Amino acid sequence: MTTTHNGLAISARIKEGHHEALIKTLSQINDQGAAHNEIYSFGDSKTTHFATLAILPEERTLSGKSLPSRFLFLTSYTGDRKKHVRELAENNPEGLAEIFKHCEGFPSTITPGSIYRYMRKYTTINTFYTGFQYVTYEDVGKEYELREAIENYLDEACNEPGFKNKSALEIRKSIQDVVKSDPGLSWSTKPYKRSLRSYLKLLGPLYILGVILGVSLICCVLVFFWANVFTWIGTMIFLSFVGILVVPLVLLRINESRPFESVAKPTDKRIYDIVSREKYPIKNEMTVAGPLKRGWIRPVFLFIILRLVWFVRAFAYIPTVHTARWFQVDGGKRIVFIAYFDNTSEAYAHDFVDSDKRIRNLNLIFGNGHGFPPTKWAVIGGGRDREKYITAVRAQQKITNVWYYTHCHVGILNINNNRAIRKGLWGDMSENEARQWLLLF
Amino acid sequence: MAFIVLKYKPNIPMQLLEKEDIQGLIVRGYSNFPEASFVLCGITNPAKAKKYFARLAERITPASQKPDKRAIHIAFSNEGIKLLNLSSSAYATFSRQFKEGMTEKNRQLVLGDIEYNAPEHWEWGGTRSEQIHFILMIYAKDKTVLNLVMEGEKNNFDQTGIKEIKTLDSFALPEQKEHFGFRDGISQPNIEELGKDNNAPEWNVLPSGEFILGYKNVYDQYPESPFVSRNEDPENLLPASTLYDKKKDLGRNGSYLIFRQLSQDVHAFWKYLMENSNEKDDPTEAAICLGAKMVGRWPDGTPLIKSPDEPNDKFTTDNQFGYWKEDFHGLKCPVGSHIRRSNPRDWLLTEKTHEESMQMIRKHRILRRGRAYGLPMTDTLDPEKIMKAENDTEARGLHFICFSGDIIRQFEFIQNAWIRFPKFGGLYDDSDPLIGTHYQKNGIKTDAFTVPAEPVRRRYKNLPEFTTLRGGGYFFFPGIRALRYLASLPNPS
Numbered sequence: 001m002t003t004t005h006n007g008l009a010i011s012a013r014i015k016e017g018h019h020e021a022l023i024k025t026l027s028q029i030n031d032q033g034a035a036h037n038e039i040y041s042f043g044d045s046k047t048t049h050f051a052t053l054a055i056l057p058e059e060r061t062l063s064g065k066s067l068p069s070r071f072l073f074l075t076s077y078t079g080d081r082k083k084h085v086r087e088l089a090e091n092n093p094e095g096l097a098e099i100f101k102h103c104e105g106f107p108s109t110i111t112p113g114s115i116y117r118y119m120r121k122y123t124t125i126n127t128f129y130t131g132f133q134y135v136t137y138e139d140v141g142k143e144y145e146l147r148e149a150i151e152n153y154l155d156e157a158c159n160e161p162g163f164k165n166k167s168a169l170e171i172r173k174s175i176q177d178v179v180k181s182d183p184g185l186s187w188s189t190k191p192y193k194r195s196l197r198s199y200l201k202l203l204g205p206l207y208i209l210g211v212i213l214g215v216s217l218i219c220c221v222l223v224f225f226w227a228n229v230f231t232w233i234g235t236m237i238f239l240s241f242v243g244i245l246v247v248p249l250v251l252l253r254i255n256e257s258r259p260f261e262s263v264a265k266p267t268d269k270r271i272y273d274i275v276s277r278e279k280y281p282i283k284n285e286m287t288v289a290g291p292l293k294r295g296w297i298r299p300v301f302l303f304i305i306l307r308l309v310w311f312v313r314a315f316a317y318i319p320t321v322h323t324a325r326w327f328q329v330d331g332g333k334r335i336v337f338i339a340y341f342d343n344t345s346e347a348y349a350h351d352f353v354d355s356d357k358r359i360r361n362l363n364l365i366f367g368n369g370h371g372f373p374p375t376k377w378a379v380i381g382g383g384r385d386r387e388k389y390i391t392a393v394r395a396q397q398k399i400t401n402v403w404y405y406t407h408c409h410v411g412i413l414n415i416n417n418n419r420a421i422r423k424g425l426w427g428d429m430s431e432n433e434a435r436q437w438l439l440l441f
Numbered sequence: 442m443a444f445i446v447l448k449y450k451p452n453i454p455m456q457l458l459e460k461e462d463i464q465g466l467i468v469r470g471y472s473n474f475p476e477a478s479f480v481l482c483g484i485t486n487p488a489k490a491k492k493y494f495a496r497l498a499e500r501i502t503p504a505s506q507k508p509d510k511r512a513i514h515i516a517f518s519n520e521g522i523k524l525l526n527l528s529s530s531a532y533a534t535f536s537r538q539f540k541e542g543m544t545e546k547n548r549q550l551v552l553g554d555i556e557y558n559a560p561e562h563w564e565w566g567g568t569r570s571e572q573i574h575f576i577l578m579i580y581a582k583d584k585t586v587l588n589l590v591m592e593g594e595k596n597n598f599d600q601t602g603i604k605e606i607k608t609l610d611s612f613a614l615p616e617q618k619e620h621f622g623f624r625d626g627i628s629q630p631n632i633e634e635l636g637k638d639n640n641a642p643e644w645n646v647l648p649s650g651e652f653i654l655g656y657k658n659v660y661d662q663y664p665e666s667p668f669v670s671r672n673e674d675p676e677n678l679l680p681a682s683t684l685y686d687k688k689k690d691l692g693r694n695g696s697y698l699i700f701r702q703l704s705q706d707v708h709a710f711w712k713y714l715m716e717n718s719n720e721k722d723d724p725t726e727a728a729i730c731l732g733a734k735m736v737g738r739w740p741d742g743t744p745l746i747k748s749p750d751e752p753n754d755k756f757t758t759d760n761q762f763g764y765w766k767e768d769f770h771g772l773k774c775p776v777g778s779h780i781r782r783s784n785p786r787d788w789l790l791t792e793k794t795h796e797e798s799m800q801m802i803r804k805h806r807i808l809r810r811g812r813a814y815g816l817p818m819t820d821t822l823d824p825e826k827i828m829k830a831e832n833d834t835e836a837r838g839l840h841f842i843c844f845s846g847d848i849i850r851q852f853e854f855i856q857n858a859w860i861r862f863p864k865f866g867g868l869y870d871d872s873d874p875l876i877g878t879h880y881q882k883n884g885i886k887t888d889a890f891t892v893p894a895e896p897v898r899r900r901y902k903n904l905p906e907f908t909t910l911r912g913g914g915y916f917f918f919p920g921i922r923a924l925r926y927l928a929s930l931p932n933p934s
Contacts (some may be wrong), residue, residue, distance in 0.1 A: 083461045154897050159719070168896050257890050268537045276547040281885050282864065319791030344551060346849055347858040354801040355792070409884045411864030413790060438771050 095229030263371025486602025521574030624742030654692030666692030694920030766793030
């Protein structure tokens with residue numbers, strides 16, 4: 001079984017005249033709770049970590065083109081995509097039909113199979129980031145329980161005479177004994193091992209790309225000494241790759257010299273409507289979506305950047321984020337960003353603009369969105385204008401109709417710490433390694 | 442020790458402060474004035490009250506003066522500003538947080554003002570309390586001067602349409618301590634333009650715009666500041682806005698003042714420490730050790746980072762330290778300790794380096810001007826004596842007062858992300874051990890305190906409430922010209 005964490009993004013136009021009805025359906029789910037409600041209960045899923053159901057309103061691009069009202073059905077899940085979609089469809093096909101019937105292209109026959117095919121058909125590519133890789137929904141809960149059991153043991157053991165004089169390895173051994181003696185924790189007595197398949201699923205494409213680029217670069221050098229069909233093909237591949245990066249970048253630079261078109265500052269009431277929905281003490285969600293800046297190069301450049309980010313996503317780091325994703329809809333003219341993060345959106349928004357390094361990364365993607373502060377060469381400037389950045393985030397932020405989360409009391413640092421505890425529980429360790437491991441508690 | 446390098450300081454040209462227009466409390470905490478009173482007032486007749494404010498403007502202590510007898514300051518609540526007949530378009534330019542107020546329902550969650558700290562339980566400023574319109578802040582060199590000034594001001598109240606709702610007294614405790622017996626107020630950011638502390642580490646020096654409206658802040662931008670249109674200032678009392686054409690800056694040389702009255706249960710604090718600390722043979726010593734872990738400093742002010750095992754006279758006011766390199770895991774100063782939460786300096790577990798941590802943290806600082814209230818449990822505030830003292834009924838605590846140019850980015854961020862949040866620094870169930878709201882509800886716990894140690898940490902559970910919020914509010918602390926302007930506003934016909 002693979003445990004790679006991915007994002008499912010389904011995007012479909014809302015049928016003419018169905019907008020209000022869909023809002024009503026989503027409101028009912030929201031009011032009753034996304035985990036368990038009379039329409040569709042995400043709590044029945046064993047593969048889903050988070051879900052968002054949101055309506056993008058009809059908008060216009062800066063050049064006046066209409067962007068239709070659109071429904072987004074998004075999940076973050078671990079494992080195989082087909083299995084995940086099948087699970088969602090089979091859990092309650094009628095419930096999904098209640099939602100998707102308001103969207104274009106929805107089939108007249110409702111079966112798990114037809115729902116599954118519909119969802120697959122309207123799935124769109126998204127660049128997905130996760131703060132916890134290879135951790136399943138079940139793992140999050142079980143590893144939390146494992147840590148709690150050990151913590152409770154340590155609370156007692158600390159008061160035992162002589163406990164503090166034990167070596168780190170001796171204490172680790174006593175923890176292992178406690179875990180072994182608890183039938184409820186028997187699952188954790190096997191050393192943790194990530195499957196090779198999961199690893200390759202995440203990093204395989206990057207390795208393949210790296211090999212192709214490496215070989216083509218060698219060909220590019222060799223062609224001067226040993227020109228043949230093979231080296232010429234390699235050279236062409238390498239030059240094409242450089243061209244794909246450089247030409248759009250130059251065109252983007254030309255586009256960047258256009259006058260900045262600001263976005264209307266949201267009213268206090270609008271901001272209040274957004275932030276007052278952030279009522280969860282540990283984690284919250286945000287949906288930001290809007291048209292791109294003027295010029296055909298913007299969607300093209302963003303498309304390329306999002307693909308490149310997809311390749312290197314395993315090495316990305318966004319503090320406090322559980323998962324985040326970016327994708328384009330409406331022929332690339334509209335950017336969508338969805339994130340689940342610890343604490344509030346105000347604190348989260350600052351994670352981007354308060355760090356010089358992250359401002360550069362932020363600019364590459366968000367710099368293409370309407371209202372985001374102007375950039376130079378895609379990475380310079382932009383989010384350094386904190387006022388314009390915050391204004392743009394709030395102006396383009398949408399009120400999410402429904403969002404679902406699991407394990408309400410576990411923060412992102414907790415998830416990763418719990419995994420580190422589990423990974424270090426078994427196997428050989430030196431005294432120093434055991435000391436470091438005990439600092440995880 | 443060369444601890445921080447200059448690169449964290451943005452290259453912002455030095456700005457000249459208009460000290461004669463800035464109320465002095467922003468630039469000095471009046472440590473020479475041990476006595477202070479904060480008079481919480483309501484306005485019963487705005488027209489008459491404005492005449493009082495116009496006269497008061499002449500008595501306000503500007504930052505350009507260093508008074509030796511007394512200082513007077515004033516700050517307005519959102520409801521108070523509204524009563525002065527400021528146009529709705531001008532009122533709308535105040536920050537959203539100020540207009541919504543500290544007790545707004547969602548803000549209660551953001552600040553952690555829930556459960557026993559919920560505004561419905563407050564003695565003033567809460568959802569069930571009488572509205573406060575302004576606060577008069579009087580500092581004096583002794584009780585006699587304070588009484589004299591207070592009498593002079595209060596005598597005016599009846600004739601000027603002002604009603605005293607409550608007066609909060611305050612005085613400096615010995616050795617700059619707070620009621621739990623720990624030295625307080627050591628770490629404060631330095632305003633770059635005042636340039637008086639050459640020993641301040643660079644990370645602790647911030648441009649004035651972080652705390653005073655109308656000047657550039659740490660982003661090299663002018664902070665949002667309330668403004669009026671030109672025709673609303675016919676007497677040309679206000680300076681031109683630096684942000685908007687054809688507007689006059691109502692906020693310039695002013696700030697936002699955050700006031701929170703925190704009562705301290707000194708007896709409960711030390712009782713908990715004595716009952717739950719057993720790290721040392723001597724229970725008194727053990728209690729002080731655990732208390733120091735919660736605070737992050739020894740009672741005399743020595744930071745645990747500098748001297749983790751015992752106080753050291755050399756370091757009682759030391760502020761030159763960080764956490765990233767010195768104590769990444771919190772073995773000296775716990776990650777969840779009060780000083781590490783309220784100013785993490787160079788350590789955020791969510792960041793990859795101490796440079797990135799510092800970049801983040803510099804954007805979230807406040808200028809504190811808090812004062813203690815109530816008689817101390819013992820004269821000397823020696824923890825050993827406090828532990829032995831009988832419990833009493835004296836109301837005591839801290840009037841937490843701070844300034845910030847951007848309430849949400851500075852005060853609310855600190856309170857929300859660092860003080861309140863139980864997951865701060867990778868913790869699980871801990872909020873600030875001293876000023877956090879401790880509770881367990883719906884699977885969320887915030888009443889633990891973890892002391893990292895080797896071979897294993899110690900976890901203290903079921904922390905009671907050591908401090909309780911008794912009142913609070915957001916206030917606009919105007920520049921002196923802005924005060925004159927507010928006093929000159931026409932009355933509704």
